Structures are given as structure tokens and as C-alpha cells.
Amino acid sequence: MELKKFIEELKSALAQNQFIKATLANKIDKNSILKNVFIKPVLLKNKLQLNFVYRNNTNDITKNFEIESGLDEIENLLKTTFRNADAFTTTHELHLMISKNNKATLIKKATKNATEINLSHDHIKHRLVQTTANSYLHALGISNADGHIKTAMQAKYKQINRYIEIVADILKDIPEQNEWHITDMGSGKGYLTFALYDYLRSQKNTQANITGVEMRSELVKKCNNIAQENKFDTLHFVEGTIQNTALKKVDMLIALHACDTATDDAIAKGIEADAALIICAPCCHKQVRKDMHTDGVLKSITKHGILLERQAEILTDTIRALLLESKGYKTRVFDFIDWEHTPKNVLIVAQKSTIDKATKAKCITKIHELKKLFGLEKHYLEGVI
Ligand SMILES: C[S@@+](CC[C@H](N)C(=O)[O-])C[C@H]1O[C@@H](n2cnc3c(N)ncnc32)[C@H](O)[C@@H]1O
Structure with missing residues (x-):
């Protein structure tokens, strides 16, 4: 009633x-x-x-x-x-x-005060990455000097915000901490690295110690300059490869759009460092695409290039998730951002947890079954963890 x-x-x-x-x-x-x-x-x-x-x-x-x-x-x-x-x-x-x-x-x-109705569909959204007084966004080429997001960078800005929203949501579920040690593998131009640093510091009031690892020296130099200009004292970028980076204390390991098996190397480094959180957005899935050999009815999927691509992606990331579970990480795989913004839109979020031995063993069995089904001898990640 x-x-x-x-x-x-x-x-x-x-x-x-x-x-x-x-x-x-x-x-x-x-x-x-x-x-x-x-x-x-x-x-x-x-x-x-x-x-x-x-x-x-x-x-x-x-x-x-x-x-x-x-x-x-x-x-x-x-x-x-x-x-x-x-x-x-x-x-x-x-x-x-x-x-x-x-x-x-x-x-x-x-109601005490009359309010006006906003029927506009394109109302201004609250964004976690604030454009005002964030000169790093300008230095990174995302905003103009007056703080407005450049037209060509709108999708990137949306992606950065979505990423911060996801991290903010993940952090709600884990005990608060005053200090973070984070490594961002394959940090590239540093868009997401800077945004995370800024969010943890200015919105979460925590000490963020972030290191971006990147093999392209010009990007490392540029990002370090921007960090210094903005007095981001605990944000550093180092030149190096993911494979050869030795990690000490890491609470959160991030690898966004690191190519092919570089994502696996990053996951392996995170597991080795016992990171509480591993967040990665895989890029291309060449290894599995190249190495899987389907037979029988599965051939009807993999004979189409685009479906082979997607199948390789699904298989690659499923095995990654299972391997993470087998190492004690509760793992989720979900959409990062709408397809219209980037085709690389899957995010794997793994959180160190207590997973019993039997469940871990079941993950390994499932991996064997999947590999057998898709004629895959080895997933690269198996060899590096
Ligand atoms: C597609 S970009 C992504 C950059 C950033 N993570 C983002 O999502 O905006 C991938 C970056 O990873 C770097 N990269 C790829 N493989 C790497 C490796 N093995 N070691 C270090 N950097 C790597 C590339 O140079 C590139 O800058």
C-alpha cells in the first residue's frame, strides 16, 4: 500500500x-x-x-x-x-x-527550500580527478592552461577518472592505511600514475610512494620533470624493463596496457613481492593467440580472425585469473571503460586473500583442462611465477 x-x-x-x-x-x-x-x-x-x-x-x-x-x-x-x-x-x-x-x-x-530541476542530459559530472588547480594535467597535455580538458583528450580524461573511481571503490573494501607503496609497471606517459598519486594524496590524505617503471627513457625523463615541477616528492619514474625490475615493498602493483606478456611479467613481480593488490589492464594477447591450436568444433570459432582474437583474450585472462587465485589472490575481471573509448577495456583486480589449498588446487586443474581444450602447451605466466 x-x-x-x-x-x-x-x-x-x-x-x-x-x-x-x-x-x-x-x-x-x-x-x-x-x-x-x-x-x-x-x-x-x-x-x-x-x-x-x-x-x-x-x-x-x-x-x-x-x-x-x-x-x-x-x-x-x-x-x-x-x-x-x-x-x-x-x-x-x-x-x-x-x-x-x-x-x-x-x-x-x-521541503524548506525550493529547488530547480535540471533536465539536461549532459550535466557536469563530479569527477575524482579535479581539473582546477591541477597543473600536472596541463603538463601532461590533458588540459589547457586554464584547466579545461582539451577536446582531443576527453576520452583519456574519462578513462583516468574511471580508473580512479575503480581504485577508490577497491580501497573501500580494504583496511585503511596511511602510506602506500605502489609500482606502476609500463607507466608510459604517466597519465594514470599521476592521477593515482594525486588522488591518494589530496583526496585520501595518505602518503603515496609511487614508482613508475618504463623502458622509454624520454617518457621517464618527461614524467620526472613534471613530478618535480609539481613538487610530487614521492612520485618517481625509473627507466627499466618490467622483467628486470627488482621490487622491495609493494602494496599495490599496477600494469595498465603493458603489451602482451609484459602484463604477465608484471603480475609475476606483484606475486613475488607479495603485493596486497595487483591491478592490470591487459593489452594484446599474442602469446596465447599464436600458441593455441583448436580442434573439432572449437575450430568454428578460431577460423574467424576477430573471434580468434577474442577467444585468445578470454583464454589468456581466464588463465591469469586462475593462476592468481592459485597464488592466494581473490580475483575479479571486469569492464574497465566503455568500448567506445578503448578496445583494451578489461581490468583484472587481484586482492591478496586467504584461499584454501583445495580451491587453489582446483584452479590448477581448471588451467590444465582449459589448456587441453584449446591445445595450448603453456601460458607464459606459468613460466614466470
Ligand atoms: C600502452 S602504454 C600504457 C601506458 C600507461 N600504463 C597507460 O595505461 O596509460 C604501455 C607502456 O608500457 C611500456 N612497456 C611495455 N613493455 C614494457 C616492459 N617490458 N618494460 C617496461 N616498460 C614496458 C611501453 O613503453 C609503453 O610506454
Whole structure:
């Protein structure tokens, strides 16, 4: 009854152009990856619709609904997925709470201050990587001198923010620490290295000791200069190869888009250094693509170049995840950023954990089975860990 009333209140606010936003929270299934849903009105092609942002543990999914189906979706989510809803209109606040026994309570309060509705679809998003007063973004060529992101660097900026959002989310699940020792393998132009340093220091108030390892000397020199100019005293870049880098204390090992087996070398270094977190975004998957030999029905997949590519990618990263699990790392593989921004969009996040012997052994068995199925003698990572 109260749920129906809540939906009716939203319907009426929408009809009078008074609906501002709603948030669904307090998920019923604590293991669900869906954390919240944020709903706001948007004007699309001059038609009022409801914009839903489904916030998962590691990504956001956005969908727009016609008003009626949007209201149905809210009702359905409150029957199946969430216990709380907060909604704001220009005149009222609505708070719906559903108990474990399905008893719903609705509180409606008049708002003190009238608020304007923003129906713009392209509203300014809050970004973790702030553009103002961040001169390193300018030095890296991402922003103009006035702090505006260059048109050609919008996708890169979005990618950097997404990466920081993911790290921020991962850090929520691990005990807070005042100091971080981080190695970024194959740091390249340093976009993500600088952003992480800045985030840990200025937003998390922690001491970040970050070393970027990069084999191209000109990039190392440039990044060190920018770090010095910005007085980033504990951010350093060293020239060297991932394979030959000896690591001491590392809490977090990062390797983003390091080519082919360089990702494996980085993972191996992270495991060897007993890093609490290993985060990598694999690049190309040449080794497995070249070395796998399919037979029988699997040949119908691998005879197509593009599917062979994807199959090699899936096999490579599946075995990486299993090997990490076999070494005691709880591992997740997920989308890093939308395909439209980069085809290299998979992120492997491995967190040191307690995994029992039997589970580790099962991972090894699965690797053997997969290799047999795909006619792969060896995954490069097996040889370096
Ligand atoms: C595609 S870039 C990615 C840069 C950065 N991590 C990012 O995501 O923006 C890969 C970088 O890794 C470096 N690299 C590749 N293999 C390497 C290796 N074995 N040792 C050190 N650096 C390597 C390349 O020189 C290049 O700058």
C-alpha cells in the first residue's frame, strides 16, 4: 500500500514537473553487485523520460525509460532488490522504508527550500580527478592552461577518472592505511600514475610512494620533470624493463596496457613481492593467440580472425585469473571503460586473500583442462611465477 502511494507521489510530481531525483538503496541481497539506483528526469528529444543509473560495485549502467515503464521499474526494484527509497520533489521529500517483513513506511515532508530541476542530459559530472588547480594535467597535455580538458583528450580524461573511481571503490573494501607503496609497471606517459598519486594524496590524505617503471627513457625523463615541477616528492619514474625490475615493498602493483606478456611479467613481480593488490589492464594477447591450436568444433570459432582474437583474450585472462587465485589472490575481471573509448577495456583486480589449498588446487586443474581444450602447451605466466 505504502509502496503504491510512493509510486503515485512520484507520478504526480512528474506530471507537475516537480520531480527532482530519487535514490534506491539498502539492497536486500547483500551479495548483489548492484549497490544503488539513481533516478532523475531528463529531457530527451523534447520528451520527458527517467534516467536510471544502476551503480554496481565496479561500474555504472545507465538506462532511460519512458515515464510509465520507469515507474514500473522503480516499483519492481522496490519489490525485489532494495528496501529504501528517497525521493525529492520541488515541494516534498519522500522516504520509503520496507522492513524485512515487507512492512512499508512512507514519510512525506515538505521541503524548506525550493529547488530547480535540471533536465539536461549532459550535466557536469563530479569527477575524482579535479581539473582546477591541477597543473600536472596541463603538463601532461590533458588540459589547457586554464584547466579545461582539451577536446582531443576527453576520452583519456574519462578513462583516468574511471580508473580512479575503480581504485577508490577497491580501497573501500580494504583496511585503511596511511602510506602506500605502489609500482606502476609500463607507466608510459604517466597519465594514470599521476592521477593515482594525486588522488591518494589530496583526496585520501595518505602518503603515496609511487614508482613508475618504463623502458622509454624520454617518457621517464618527461614524467620526472613534471613530478618535480609539481613538487610530487614521492612520485618517481625509473627507466627499466618490467622483467628486470627488482621490487622491495609493494602494496599495490599496477600494469595498465603493458603489451602482451609484459602484463604477465608484471603480475609475476606483484606475486613475488607479495603485493596486497595487483591491478592490470591487459593489452594484446599474442602469446596465447599464436600458441593455441583448436580442434573439432572449437575450430568454428578460431577460423574467424576477430573471434580468434577474442577467444585468445578470454583464454589468456581466464588463465591469469586462475593462476592468481592459485597464488592466494581473490580475483575479479571486469569492464574497465566503455568500448567506445578503448578496445583494451578489461581490468583484472587481484586482492591478496586467504584461499584454501583445495580451491587453489582446483584452479590448477581448471588451467590444465582449459589448456587441453584449446591445445595450448603453456601460458607464459606459468613460466614466470
Ligand atoms: C600502452 S602504454 C600504457 C601506458 C600507461 N600504463 C597507460 O595505461 O596509460 C604501455 C607502456 O608500457 C611500456 N612497456 C611495455 N613493455 C614494457 C616492459 N617490458 N618494460 C617496461 N616498460 C614496458 C611501453 O613503453 C609503453 O610506454
